[in-house]
Amino acid sequence: MGKRIIAICLAVLLISTGSSVSASPPQPSLTATVSPQNTYLEKEVHDIASADIQLLLNPQGEGRRNERKPADVVFVFDKSGSMTDIVNGSTKLDLAKKAVQEAANIFADNQAGRAVKDRFALVSFDASVRQEYSSTQLQSDPKVIYNKIASVPASGGTNYTQALERARKIFTDNPDSKNRTKVIIFMTDGKPTNSEKYQSINNKYSRLMTDKEFMDAYGNWRYYSKIFTGQTAYYLDQSYIISDLTDQITGSKKVLFDINGDRNNIFIEHNNRLYLHSKSTPLAPEEVRKHGREQAELLLTDNIGLISIGFGNIADTKEIDMNYLQELSLITKETAKNAVADDIVGIYKEISSNISSLYPVFSGGYVQFQLPAGAEVRNDPGIAKINSTYIKYLPDIPFNPKPPQQGDSRLSAFIPLKFLKAGVYNLHFQIVYHNGTVQLSGLQARVEVKDKLYSMSFQEKSRVIRIGEKLKLQDYLAFYPQHAVNKKLKDVTSDAPRKVKIVNEGGVWYAVGAAGGYATITAAAEEKYPAISDSMVVIVKGPDESLPPEVQPPETLPPETLPPDTGSPGGEVPPSEDGTQSYKW
Known part of the structure; x- marks a missing residue:
C-alpha cells in the first residue's frame, strides 16, 4: 500500500551541467x-x-x-462462534474489536488534512454475511466502522466465499473506486466451514425434512427408524431427516457446502427447500477451498488487494490454516499475517499506518x-x-x-x-x-x-607383480562415495620395503617389486581423514618367474605333490609313494 x-x-x-542547476530528490x-x-x-x-x-x-x-492516491478499504470481520475463545484473559472478539478501533483512529488521524478522503466499509460474517452487522456503503469516517463492530456478537460458522464476494461487490458498485487504492483487510480465526455457489444441476435428489415435519407426516416409528439408521444430515445448526421423497432438479441452483466438524455435506436449494446432494463426501473441503481461490482471482482481476490476518495458533492446524490464507493473499499480490493474542492490535495498526501513511x-x-x-x-x-x-x-x-x-x-x-x-x-x-x-x-x-570421503578399499586384496614392475595403487582403490571430495592419499607404507617399496611420483603412488617375496602395503587417505585406510598384499615373483614358497597356494604346487584322488567317500587314504598318509572327507 x-x-x-x-x-x-x-x-x-x-547529471548536473553546472553548480547553479539543482535536481529534485x-x-x-x-x-x-x-x-x-x-x-x-x-x-x-x-x-x-x-x-x-x-x-x-x-x-x-x-x-x-x-503523494499517495486515496484508498477504499473494506474491513471483513469474522464473527464466528470461535471468536468467543479466551486469549490472555480476553475473548478474541474483544481483542479484534480493539484492533479495529485502533486502525480507525490511525486512518482518521492520517487523512485529517487530505482534500480527497479515504473511504471505508465493513462486512461481518459467520456462516454467511450478516447484513445487520455490516456497513456496505463506502464512507469517509472510519469511526463509523468501529461503532458498527462494537455491537457484533460471536456465533456461527465461517464462510470466506460469500464474505469476500460481498466485499468485492462494494468496490464494483462504486465506479470511482478504480481511481483509488483498493484494499480488503480480511480477519478470520478459523478455517472456512461453509460456502455457497450456483451450479448447473440435472438429477434426482432426496428431499430433506425437519424433525417435526417428518414426524407429523410419517409418525414416531418411521422417524426413529431414520435416526437409528443414520438417515440424517446437518446443515448449519439444523438437523434434517433424509426422506424417501426425491425430486428431479434441473438448472442453475444454489449449492450449499457445510464442512463444519468434518460433516462434509453438500445440499441444493430448490423451491425454498433443501435437498441432499451428497453426505460425508471427502470432496467437500477442497471444493470450499476452491471457492475461496476463485474469489481471490476475481479480486486480482479488479485490482483489489487482499491482506489476510489469521487470528490463532498456527501450530493447531485444526484452528487456522495460514498457508491457505497466504495463498489467497498472494493471488492478489498481497500478504497474510498471523496474530495469536493482543498482537492483533499491532498488526491492524501497522496495516492501517501503511495504507494511510503520509x-x-x-x-x-x-x-x-x-x-x-x-x-x-x-x-x-x-x-x-x-x-x-x-x-x-x-x-x-x-x-x-x-x-x-x-x-x-x-x-x-x-x-x-x-x-x-x-x-x-x-x-x-x-x-x-x-x-x-x-x-x-x-x-x-x-x-x-x-x-566427504566415507570409506576407501582396495578392489583386490592381493596382486602379483614381477621384480621391477610398478603397480599404480590409485587404479586399485575404490572410494565411497564415488564423487567424494579429497580422493587423495596421504601416505602409503610397506611392511617389507626390501620386497616391495613405495614410490610417490608427483602425487601418484606406486608399489614397486624389489625382490622376490611379498609385503602388506597400507594406503591412508589424506591428512583430513586419518582414520580411512585399507591394505593389500603385493606378491613379487622371483627372477625365474616363480612365486616364493611361503605364498604359493596349494593349487599352484606341482601335480605330483598333491594327494591322489582315490574316489573314496572319506576316511583314511592309502599311503602315497613317499609314505605319507592323509585323511579325506
Whole structure:
C-alpha cells in the first residue's frame, strides 16, 4: 500500500551541467542483492549440509508527503462462534474489536488534512454475511466502522466465499473506486466451514425434512427408524431427516457446502427447500477451498488487494490454516499475517499506518522461490510453501522522507536451507512489493554440495607383480562415495620395503617389486581423514618367474605333490609313494 510504485529504478544517475542547476530528490526505488552468490559446502555422506542465503535490500531516493492516491478499504470481520475463545484473559472478539478501533483512529488521524478522503466499509460474517452487522456503503469516517463492530456478537460458522464476494461487490458498485487504492483487510480465526455457489444441476435428489415435519407426516416409528439408521444430515445448526421423497432438479441452483466438524455435506436449494446432494463426501473441503481461490482471482482481476490476518495458533492446524490464507493473499499480490493474542492490535495498526501513511511505504513485500530436488527449507515457520513455491514475507520499508539506512534489520532477510544430497543447486529469487507493482527478478545464488570421503578399499586384496614392475595403487582403490571430495592419499607404507617399496611420483603412488617375496602395503587417505585406510598384499615373483614358497597356494604346487584322488567317500587314504598318509572327507 502507501504510494504504488509503477516502475523499478535499478539505478539512479543524476547529471548536473553546472553548480547553479539543482535536481529534485530521486523517486523511491529499490534494489536487492543475494549473499553469498556462490557457496561451497562439504558434508558427511549420510548427513545434510546447511546454508543461509541472505537477501540485502537497498532502498534509495526520497518520498514526498501526501503523494499517495486515496484508498477504499473494506474491513471483513469474522464473527464466528470461535471468536468467543479466551486469549490472555480476553475473548478474541474483544481483542479484534480493539484492533479495529485502533486502525480507525490511525486512518482518521492520517487523512485529517487530505482534500480527497479515504473511504471505508465493513462486512461481518459467520456462516454467511450478516447484513445487520455490516456497513456496505463506502464512507469517509472510519469511526463509523468501529461503532458498527462494537455491537457484533460471536456465533456461527465461517464462510470466506460469500464474505469476500460481498466485499468485492462494494468496490464494483462504486465506479470511482478504480481511481483509488483498493484494499480488503480480511480477519478470520478459523478455517472456512461453509460456502455457497450456483451450479448447473440435472438429477434426482432426496428431499430433506425437519424433525417435526417428518414426524407429523410419517409418525414416531418411521422417524426413529431414520435416526437409528443414520438417515440424517446437518446443515448449519439444523438437523434434517433424509426422506424417501426425491425430486428431479434441473438448472442453475444454489449449492450449499457445510464442512463444519468434518460433516462434509453438500445440499441444493430448490423451491425454498433443501435437498441432499451428497453426505460425508471427502470432496467437500477442497471444493470450499476452491471457492475461496476463485474469489481471490476475481479480486486480482479488479485490482483489489487482499491482506489476510489469521487470528490463532498456527501450530493447531485444526484452528487456522495460514498457508491457505497466504495463498489467497498472494493471488492478489498481497500478504497474510498471523496474530495469536493482543498482537492483533499491532498488526491492524501497522496495516492501517501503511495504507494511510503520509509518506510512501514499500509494504506487502515478500520473496518467492522454488527449490530443486534435494534442497529444503530448514526450520523457519515464517516461510510457507504454496504448491511448489516458497514464500517469505519481508518487512515494510517506510520513506520518511528517506528510507532506512544499511544496517537496519528491515533491510535484511535470511533464508535457511538444507541440502540432502551432493550436487549443484541453482537458486532463483523474486522480490515483490506493493501489490506486485514493484518486482525484482534475476536474483540468483549457486550452492555446490559435495560429500566427504566415507570409506576407501582396495578392489583386490592381493596382486602379483614381477621384480621391477610398478603397480599404480590409485587404479586399485575404490572410494565411497564415488564423487567424494579429497580422493587423495596421504601416505602409503610397506611392511617389507626390501620386497616391495613405495614410490610417490608427483602425487601418484606406486608399489614397486624389489625382490622376490611379498609385503602388506597400507594406503591412508589424506591428512583430513586419518582414520580411512585399507591394505593389500603385493606378491613379487622371483627372477625365474616363480612365486616364493611361503605364498604359493596349494593349487599352484606341482601335480605330483598333491594327494591322489582315490574316489573314496572319506576316511583314511592309502599311503602315497613317499609314505605319507592323509585323511579325506
